[in-house]
Amino acid sequence: MNLTHIEHLGIDVKSIEACLPYYECVIGLKCYNIEEVADQKVKTAFFKVGQTKIELLEPTSEDSTIAKFIANKGEGIHHIAFATDSVTDALADAAEKGIRLIDTAPRGGAEGLQIAFLHPKSTCSVLTELCEDPNK
């Protein structure tokens, strides 16, 4: 799959605002972007640790998949996202190895990345995202 690094960790929270003091004042990361992804019904907040980001995910609607995830499992780590130079190639590779795909083609995600998810049933129960930066 030619993964280069962990692009981000996605963490579900009920309220970004309530979590900012911990991330900014306790562990000392700076929130550099807050962005709403309307089609995912989610608000995101980003922090950087080296080249890896922390992505907080707050549902903006009760029928958001993130709201359902929080209702079932509580707040916490939601997914791991790997950077790759080609999501299309990584998906083809995964499909060839019998991995169940949530997205069969890359789609637009937060921060202008092209993303796709692999199904946790095929990834040792960790929801896994692949990310490609089209500007690189």
Ligand code: CO
């Ligand atoms: Co993500």
